[in-house]
Amino acid sequence: MRTQQNRVKMKKNYLFGILSLLAITPAMAQSNEPATLNAIVVKALDYYPKLKEQKVQLEVNDYKTDITKSKYLPTVTGDAMYRHVYPDSYAEFGGGRMSFYPLDQWDAGVKVNQLIYDFGKTGAEVQKSKNEKKLSEDNYRSNSFNFAYQIANVYNNIIFINKSIDAIDAQIEVLSGTKKIIDSRIRNGVGIEFDLVSTQVKLNDAINRKTELQNTLQKNIILLNTLSGTSFNSSSISFKSFDYELRQHSADSIFSIAQTTNTELASARSKQEVAASELKITEKTWAPSLNFMGGVGYKNGYFPGDLYDMKFNYNVGAGLSIPIYTGGRNDNQHNISKVNYKATQYNLDAVSINLKKDIQQNIADEGTAKEKVVFSATQVEQAQKALDLANSRFKNGVITNIELLDAQSNLLKAKVEQIQFEYQLATTQLELKRLMGVQFWNNN
Template structure:
């Protein structure tokens, strides 16, 4: 009688575990605080994010460089040249020879060049640098989002494995109680050695399954530490469920991949503007001052000098290079637009598929809930009847197997529902960690 009471108590605990998992998951509608904390830690730890943030600083420096093209350039110059032979002109009737240039030429001074007007050419270069920096910022945000959902996937897997381990523990406890009951009946001659052997074989099978789940759990914990840089300190509680947006609520504009694709379009469009600006002239102011020799009448003595003026550079013919660059840039815009459309089409397809999976998982969960209740009741009846000798051990074993299958199925369907809901949130660009 005492053994039967223990088994009934164990059965109630098993059913309570599954019921708690499903009830709490259905009621929670926000990402757990510990998951949000893990995601934020991953942003500060993951090397790929760090590398992209460093690239953003490089992109900012490139924008500064593009702006620097509008600033004056000042260079110090110094040169020495030895000429041989040196041209000389002998004056008639005299020993004096006129030398127009020195044999030793020296020059030291400062030269300056300032862009005055380029009709938007430098402005296009600055705009392109800014667009590329903006694109890199968007790509970094996309990488963060992918990392966040990767952490969430691992988090869900850990919760799923922990739930399965709990179920295995409960069923192992149940089989241990069954083993004692069979041993007791065997002593009284109401059971056979095969019944006890089958119970022990099944018990070891459940223990091996638990080892498999524990092995998978350790791998996921290692994966989580790799992503976040910190080991998991507490057990993950599966008391959460992701809010599921409807298919009509899925926003292309909120998706990080779409944002990146749109930024690529903008970069390509700026590239067309930059290619067209290469046809435009550039006007520069130039000046210089310093000391050099070669001035008459004493060509050997360095003298102070300066110069100032303007220069105009007008593109005339470059072997169709500029026109080809413009054509390539325009084609890149077309490619970027098609890429954006392809991403949107894929999101729409993925959203529809995830919605279908969510609907199917919800239906399966309802069925699994009913099956679990029935399997729990059936096992309690089977235990009582087996104890009274009304049914065989095979009937009891079938009832136990049915309960375990119902438990595992319910956890699996809940996991599939959470994964599909999480995927749909990612398609919608939901930043659950904020």
């Protein structure tokens, strides 16, 4: 009997354990979902297929460099040839015939061609290939960098919408409470229908705005999930805090830092290096090339009388190729390279000028947004005090419902403006980080 009870108890414990595991598993899965901006960006950089495509394409540059370096290595080819010749070429001596070459000719062998010296032409081509690889890497790094900041901007949009919904919810709660008070007064014969209708209009307007915000929130969450490979939804996401500092940055110091870390500047410099290496290549088109040539093999047709016997043969030698006249192609190509190099210099200057301009403009925006954030906090505090006073006076019948609704609207307006100013400051400082080349997602 005791044994049977123990078995029943064990079965209950086992069933309870299974149910507990099933209950815990979704919670664990949800807790593993990255929620911080840094975690989302890291996941997005590893997930987004377009970035993966660009990263894979970087391997092509390695192959191109190897192809260029292969010019330093010998070229070995194996050739085999058969040829039938007609008519026969022969001479008759004393009633006999002596052929000068066989009608069926065979030739098989291995040939080697090795570059000995080309006055730096191949070296310049190798350097250009390396510079092109660096340019591709810089472009990929710039694309990944800007993609990370795109994720950050979507993240800030979601915070802005969430905070706006919270402000609307607070207004809806206040309006609902006001509506209950007016309903009670009407039932007691001391309220008027106009106050109830006015409050209901305000309440409906707030509900409609919340519905629009929720729709916008859903779209931004879909965008975030698409870019990062996450699976957030409007009920589980809870981004509610902006990342900003109440301090003013220096345009000169940020521009100085950006000179070495801005990804667009890095790409522009790499582009100029590619143009410089191309210019160096075209400067050497006049240079001769010295090559070693050799081969070994077997063929027939060496000696009269045994023309069909295969004989071993070899040859060694050197060849010098000197460009003398190319119809002006080399000169024109060199002129094109000089123009391209000059264009990349102008492009680098333009990127640097625009970078400085963007930094200065964002510094100006940062100062304005910072002052507005500080001032808006005072406005919210004052609007809240005014609403508290209006609620008290309304309950005592000192002010009308219209005056109470105005106080409620003023508080909502102050909160919305505060959210907007915080959003502007956070977005501006995020852009300053992008211009500086800060990889915020790698910061511990």
